[in-house]
Amino acid sequence: MRVLLVTNMYPSPRRPHFGTFVHDEVEALRGLGVEMDVLFADGQRHTLNYVAGMAAVLGRSLGRQRYDLVHAHYVLSGVLARCQLRWPLVLTLHGSEVAVGWTPPLSRALARLADWVIVTSPRVLDDLHMNLPHVAVIPCGIDLDLFTPGEQAAARAALGLPAERQLVVFVGEPRPEKQVHLLEGAVARLQSAGQPVDLLIASGQPHERVPLFMQAADVLGLTSSYEGSPMVIKEAMACNLPIVATDVGDVAGVIRDTAGCYLAAPTVESVADKLASALAFGGRTDGRSRIRHLSGAAAAQQVLAVYHEVLR
Template identity: 55%
Template sequence: MRVLVVTNMYPQPDRPAFGVFVRDQVDSLRRLGVEADVLFVDGRRNKLNYPLAYPRLWRALAAQRYDLIHAHYIFSGLVALGQRRCPVVLTHHGPEVFMTWEAALCRLFTRFFDQVIVVSEEMRRRLGFPRAHVIPCGVDLERFRPMPPQEARRALGLPPQRRLVLWAGEHFRPEKRWDLVQAAMKVLQRRRPDVDLVLVSGQPHDRVPLYMNACDVLLLVSDAEGSPMVVKEAMACNLPVVSTPVGDVPEVIAGTEGCFLCSQEPSDIAAKLEMALDFGRRTDGRRRVGHLSLARIARRVLAVYAAALEARRPRQRTEEAQA
């Protein structure tokens, strides 16, 4: 099977962690025998890259025959719909399906795709599209694995005796609520002056496991998420997690000792961080996310590809007969 992946998120030299979960999925599909090419549409750099992507798509289809197109995010999906030859699978990754003006686009155009994937049950419910497949992005369990915390601290030059709260991601995005992180840390540090905040943003993805093993707890306080990779990666490293109940986080951390859901009140965030710090050891999170390995998720995505191709065949036979 040959697949063209159209995506507006993919690691770049100046943004090594940008869309790394898409790249990991592409690589895992290749390991299953899928021949996958990537058409990267850099909409973050310039919104004009979206309309300019249509002739790029047509040239790609003229140069190579593809069985299927897999688009990631709605704008890439709209580009992929600019042809009729190949079935299109769309993955919605985040809360754009129910937040901001993009939600209207998602609701309007999702029905036109051959198959649709969302990364959490909340997204399927709020999108109002019950036939969507719920398939979160997989975790690289080889890259994200437990290691001795002091060894990780030495590698990063972090203080050996301090308690460390990790926040990882793009803190400049408003929905990530960096303001709440700072406010909660002020509350916590008044009670626990031995606690420091560690911000990891824009780092090569290969360094993130070091931070997850060096720190004592991961914090996430977003307004909304799809299936946040940072939580699943923390679980794979057995790192305690404190998070707002966004996306699939409640399901991912459910029943895991040392992991806590919090509200967006700084006092509650601080209290849950203190509980995680007092837990005082690593979790058994890795065991609980084993079903989210890259290989298992790739097999589920491959099944969606097969469904898209099978559904398209009767239509193609009809069109050929009419021709």
């Protein structure tokens, strides 16, 4: 099987952390014997890259290249991928594009034009507000070999972090929808009560360094207003790191009743209260044993099953 993957999120030397979950899915599918050609349209670098991406897709469809299908990640990449009709289209919608900003109508229109739609959580499917004949819920899988529990003191020493302070870590880009101000306000509230806690922002880090931050921290904080299936929650679970998060995407289903993990309302007071509970928990969780079914290998098997269904 040969697949053309079209995406506007993919790691590059300039941004090695950008779209690592798409890269990991590609590598896992290659491991299953699928030939994957990646077309990366870096629209964040320049919007004209979308025009170049569309020309590249059209050029391949009019040329001698042979693919069994095209798989697009995110709605704008789907537009590029659907500008050809030679091959079937599988479209993965990750989350915010179906519910936030100007892209929800475009997401619904493109979902009707796709041969199969993959969504990353049941909530993303609900937010599409569509009855699709061919749809699968497949969260992006995590690298269980990379994200592992580790010795906290060693991780802090490697990162140059103080050994005596409690650390709440935020991992990701502090975009507005991430609502990092809630974490900042909650940590400041705990500090004013005399708790020796700091907020650590881990942004723009190479993917292979992210586990160090999770091993070094006492709690992961995620206070987003919207997510599809946030990777950091699954990664923190794989590192046995306690979690405080708002009830977005599939977070509640992933953490379930894991001791040391808490859902918070999107207020400074609630986040501070849950952070205090997570810090008082004082240890590691059993999260890793609870999310083995969310590995990258398992997700790739499900995506491959969709490919076979499309080709049938």
